[in-house]
Amino acid sequence: MWKGGGDLESAPVLYPGIPSDENVYRWAFIRKVYCLLLTQILLTVVVSAVVVFYHPVAAALTSSPAILIVLCILPFVFLCPLFYYHQQHPLNLLLLGLFTVCISLTVGIVCAYTEGRIVLEALILTAGTVLGLTLYTFWAAKRGYDFNFLGPMLSVALMVLILFCFIQLLFPLGPLSLTIYGALAAILFSFYIIYDTDNLIKRYDYDQYIWASVALYLDILNLFLAILDLLRGIQGR
Template sequence: MFEFTRVSTKEDREGDIEEGVLYPGISHGENQLRWGFIRKVYGILAAQMVLTTAVSFLTVLYAPINELLRGNSGLLLFFVFLPFILLWPLHVYQQKHPLNFVFLGLFTASLSLTVGVSCANTDGKIVLEALILTSAVMFFPVGPTSNAIIGGLGAVLFSGYIIYDTENLIKRFTYDEYIWASVTLYLDILNLFLAILRMLRQGDN
């Protein structure tokens, strides 16, 4: 009986180099499926960040929205707690299209409004610095020591969460959990940004 072994082509080798092996022992097929899952999650995450940026800019630049939220503590409190309420249907319907994307959009938009209010009440230079530091996932202590320590610990904590959830994305999340995977990473990045923003704002004061 003869056994035929498929010779890897130049295209196969280039594909392996481009995608890379995620971790030792993973099969070629599993590796390709996992890379596809990762690209899908980060595509959703990118859309969430774009929506957050757009809503935040609108809240900052369009004064009536910001003044309405700041002047109505009940409404602001509603939007603060709304994401926690939306987490339940988001978890229940995470695998049911299109409801999963509907609840994801509502969840992201409600969080974006509170982020926009925080940015609107902060100096633009500080917001920009926080964005840069969040993008680079770095920490530079500024201001009083106590503020720097508190903000720094928050930044380190949420940076650790990003690393942990990224490992889960590679090894633990199943292929139909792309919505929940994007939510966890989105919350990690958002919390990291807010921790750095709080640190820089306190340092500036």
Template sequence: MMPAGYATKGGYDIEAGVNGGLYPGMMESPQMRWAFIRKVYIIVFIQLFICTAVSVAMYFTPAVKTFMKTPQGLIALICLVILTFILSLVMGCVSNKHPWNYLFLFLFTVAMAGMVGVICVYKKGMPIMIAAGLTALIFVALTLYTFWAASRGSDFSFLGPFLICALLVLTVFGFMRVFIPMGNTGQLIYGCIGALVFSGFIIYDTDNLIKRFSYDEYIAAAACLFSDIINLFIAILNILEGAD
């Protein structure tokens, strides 16, 4: 009797990939790596569910919309961004320490959900739905591509330094937009750069999920992918707003 999740077709293990592994030269057990991958994606989907629930609740609460249009609302958004950044740093230190890793992952998820909810409050409903659909489509497409490319020997670890540099440029550009209004053109450019950068991060982190994350780093892996998805969603929202 075959264990759960073990599918074969004509004696070929579908989950194991090419030549019995997810990528050429794989030395670990494909079944153990697939179990790790499934665990990470389950956590990511739970995070996305929480984020969606919180964002929808905030969007349809009139009091939240009224508050966010005040100076105090802007301060609250800035505090959420800072809190999210602090929680991500703390989570990096406790990602392998149970149960603190789950606690800080939950806090990080709620903080990110609050930040997304605040951003959505300023937007219209249709662009939000379009951005969510495009984000899901791009994430699934890039994930499938990365698994396919990895099974044929491609390695995306070289993207790391380029993505860090691109993220720094994006951050500087974001601060510039706070002090130097750039209009819809600046919004569009910022969104396009962000979408490219975080699409690259999805490929990079998925490749790490397949090859480099250890079995104890499921919290770190889930947090990386969740952050990539949320940031891609925000970038696409910026594109839609800039193109409007």
């Protein structure tokens, strides 16, 4: 049910041709997803802040390569049961929280070993970009534009970016390579925000609120890390 107050017509039309009752339910679904997304972002900020400002935590997490490897693997471990139980409340929320915390620890480590000014700049740029792209996608959807065609192209671009990342890990090319990677990744995940927001408006089923939140959360997080790499590369760090 529409909870914004008023009748069906009070809900802004999401895109041309959508039935009025579907429009209402879709808005309720969108609000639910963004509430989850905001909770994930706030949890990431809190966990990352603990890692950054309480140095023993960062030191413990980086004390062994094995710990870092485990932190990289854990989010994928939680994604498997999350996929299976994504409709079972409240287990799905618990798994989503554990998934978010694991990723947040990695983000905290990255921020802990980056100059504070660069982290702040990346946060501001990320927030502005996400807000602008989200508003643009809602505006475009209302005028009949569709971004579903981006899916295959983004998948190919993501595979190329992952290959570039592996090459960078094996054969570091210095700040210039980091700058190029950060710029390409920032562009890619900006388009992913548009694509996944368009899916949120038009294509996700109502029981896929967990996956919609995870997709947007990863888009935003990867955009932040890409901008962070870009700024670090520009400053030669």
